[in-house]
Amino acid sequence: MGKTGYLVLENGKIFRGERFGAEGEMTAEVVFTTGMTGYLETLTDRSYWGQMVVQTFPLIGNYGVIPADFESDAIGPSAYIVKHWCQAPSNFRSEGSLDTFFKERGVIGLSGVDTRTLTKIIREAGVMNGVITDDPAAVDFEALKAYRVTGAVKASSTKERYVVSPAGEVKKKIALLDFGLKKNIYRELVKRGAEVTVCPCSTTAQEIAAMGVDGIMLSNGPGDPAENVEIIANLREICKLGIPLFGICLGHQLLALAHGFQTEKLKYGHRGANQPVKNLETGRVYISSQNHGYAVVSGSIDGKTAKELFVNVNDGTCEGIRYLDCPAFSVQFHPEACGGPLDTQELFDQFFAMMKEGE
Incomplete structure (x- = not known):
C-alpha cells in the first residue's frame, strides 16, 4: 500500500x-x-x-x-x-x-x-x-x-533553433514554430523528405524570410491562445510572406486569432483518440486524436478571408480552417496522431502539395 x-x-x-x-x-x-x-x-x-x-x-x-x-x-x-x-x-x-x-x-x-x-x-x-x-x-x-x-507557450517552447534532417535527399525546407510541439509532427515532415528547422515561438517573419524555407509549420501547445498577443501579431506578418503554412491545434487557434477571429474555452475540452471530425469539402468523416481546451468560434470566421474546413461531429465546434487570403490551412486535431488513429495523415501530403504548387 x-x-x-x-x-x-x-x-x-x-x-x-x-x-x-x-x-x-x-x-x-x-x-x-x-x-x-x-x-x-x-x-x-x-x-x-x-x-x-x-x-x-x-x-x-x-x-x-x-x-x-x-x-x-x-x-x-x-x-x-x-x-x-x-x-x-x-x-x-x-x-x-x-x-x-x-x-x-x-x-x-x-x-x-x-x-x-x-x-x-x-x-x-x-x-x-x-x-x-x-x-x-x-x-x-x-x-x-x-x-x-499562464505563460505556458514561452515556458514550453525551445529557446534555440535546431535542425532535424531526413536520411536521404532534402526535398523541402520547413520552419516549424515550436509552441510546445509533439515530436511526431517533425517526424511526419522528415519522413516525407523535409529538412525541418525547429524555431522558438518568438521567431519573427523577417527571420523566417531570411531562412529561405519552402513551408511553415505551426505546432500544438498549451494554454489560452488569446494570451499570446506578441505571437499573434507576428503571425499576421508571417502570413504576408506568402509561404505555404500548416497549423495544428494551438497553431490553428493562433492563426485564426491572427486573422481577427475569436477563440473560446470549452466546458471540458476534447482529449482522447476517438474524436469524429467531418471534412466540409468532401463530406467524409475521420476519427482523430485531440488534446485541447479551447476552440475557434465558428461564427467569428470571416468568409472573405477563410472558410471552415472541418467540424466536430459530436458538438459542431470548429476543427479546421482553409484560408483564402494566403496559402494556409489549419486543423484543431492531431494528424500526426501519436497516440491515435492515422486517418488524417494525408493532410501532411496536402501541405507538401501546396509547397510544390508554390514553386
Whole structure:
C-alpha cells in the first residue's frame, strides 16, 4: 500500500487515493483524457502544461516506460491521476516503471481514485482546478480557485533553433514554430523528405524570410491562445510572406486569432483518440486524436478571408480552417496522431502539395 493522498477540487469534492511517483503538493487545472493507449505520449505532451491529467482508462503503465515513444524531452502534465497503475510492466521495449520514472522526473501520481466519478463531475460541471495534498483540511480554496495557466507557450517552447534532417535527399525546407510541439509532427515532415528547422515561438517573419524555407509549420501547445498577443501579431506578418503554412491545434487557434477571429474555452475540452471530425469539402468523416481546451468560434470566421474546413461531429465546434487570403490551412486535431488513429495523415501530403504548387 502506498501513502494516502487526496485530490481536492475547487468545488469541495475530495477523492482519496494512494500516492506514487514524487512527493509534494500540486495545484493545477484538472482535465481528463479518454485514450486507451498512448499514456507515454500523453505524459510527454507539453500541451498539458499547468494541468493534471485524469486517465479514464482504468489500467495505466502496463507496457512500462519507453523513451523512444516520448513526444518531447519534458513532462507535460503537472500531475497524473489513475484508477490503477501497473507495478510490473511487461514489454520487451520497456526501460522501467511509471513510479520510478515519476520519481526521477518529479511528477506526482495518485492512484486508486474513482476516475469514473471524477470524470463525470468534470463533464457536468466543467474543467476546474484541483490540488493533490496530504491534508485536505488545510486547502486554501480562494487560492485554489484563483489558479490560472499562464505563460505556458514561452515556458514550453525551445529557446534555440535546431535542425532535424531526413536520411536521404532534402526535398523541402520547413520552419516549424515550436509552441510546445509533439515530436511526431517533425517526424511526419522528415519522413516525407523535409529538412525541418525547429524555431522558438518568438521567431519573427523577417527571420523566417531570411531562412529561405519552402513551408511553415505551426505546432500544438498549451494554454489560452488569446494570451499570446506578441505571437499573434507576428503571425499576421508571417502570413504576408506568402509561404505555404500548416497549423495544428494551438497553431490553428493562433492563426485564426491572427486573422481577427475569436477563440473560446470549452466546458471540458476534447482529449482522447476517438474524436469524429467531418471534412466540409468532401463530406467524409475521420476519427482523430485531440488534446485541447479551447476552440475557434465558428461564427467569428470571416468568409472573405477563410472558410471552415472541418467540424466536430459530436458538438459542431470548429476543427479546421482553409484560408483564402494566403496559402494556409489549419486543423484543431492531431494528424500526426501519436497516440491515435492515422486517418488524417494525408493532410501532411496536402501541405507538401501546396509547397510544390508554390514553386
